[in-house]
Amino acid sequence: MDTIYWILIAAAFVIGFIGLVFPVIPSVLFIFGGILLYGFLLTFEPFNWVFWVIQILLVVLLFMADYVANMIGVKKYGGSRAAIWGSTIGILIGPFVIPGFGILIGPFIGAIIAEVIIHRTNLGTAVKIGVGSLIGFISSVFAKALIQLFMVGYFLFVVLL
Structure with missing residues (x-):
C-alpha cells in the first residue's frame, strides 16, 4: 500500500511542476498537497514546527513570486498597472488560445493590449513593456521552480533521514 501512497504523493508533486508552465494549475497547492498526503496517508511524525x-x-513566497516578478518586469520597462493586469490575463488565457506557445505569447500580448487600449501608449513603447512582461513571467517560472524544488527536497530530506 505504501507504494500506491508514494505514487499519489509523487503525482501531486509532478502536477505541481506542470503548473509552472500551465498557470491554471495551482502548482503551490499540489506541492503542499503532496506533503499533506504523506502526513494523512503515512505519518505526520517527521514534521516538526x-x-x-x-x-x-x-x-x-510562491504566491508572491508570480505577481512580484511580473510587476518588476513590467515596471522596469515603463508599464502601468493595466499592463500588469493585461499580462496576468494573458498568462491565464494564452495557453488555451495558442496551445504550445500561448504561455509565452499570452503575457506579451496581454501587456501590449492593455497599454495601448487603456493608456493609449504608442505601439513601440507597448511592445517594450510586453517584453518586460515576458521577462518577468520567465523569471517567475524559474524562481518558482527553485522554490518548489527546495520544498520537495526539504520534504524528502526530512522524511528519508
Missing part, C-alpha cells in the same frame, strides 16, 4: 514554518513561508 520548524518544518511547517519553513514550508508555509515558502508557500507564501
Whole structure:
C-alpha cells in the first residue's frame, strides 16, 4: 500500500511542476498537497514546527513570486498597472488560445493590449513593456521552480533521514 501512497504523493508533486508552465494549475497547492498526503496517508511524525514554518513561508513566497516578478518586469520597462493586469490575463488565457506557445505569447500580448487600449501608449513603447512582461513571467517560472524544488527536497530530506 505504501507504494500506491508514494505514487499519489509523487503525482501531486509532478502536477505541481506542470503548473509552472500551465498557470491554471495551482502548482503551490499540489506541492503542499503532496506533503499533506504523506502526513494523512503515512505519518505526520517527521514534521516538526520548524518544518511547517519553513514550508508555509515558502508557500507564501510562491504566491508572491508570480505577481512580484511580473510587476518588476513590467515596471522596469515603463508599464502601468493595466499592463500588469493585461499580462496576468494573458498568462491565464494564452495557453488555451495558442496551445504550445500561448504561455509565452499570452503575457506579451496581454501587456501590449492593455497599454495601448487603456493608456493609449504608442505601439513601440507597448511592445517594450510586453517584453518586460515576458521577462518577468520567465523569471517567475524559474524562481518558482527553485522554490518548489527546495520544498520537495526539504520534504524528502526530512522524511528519508
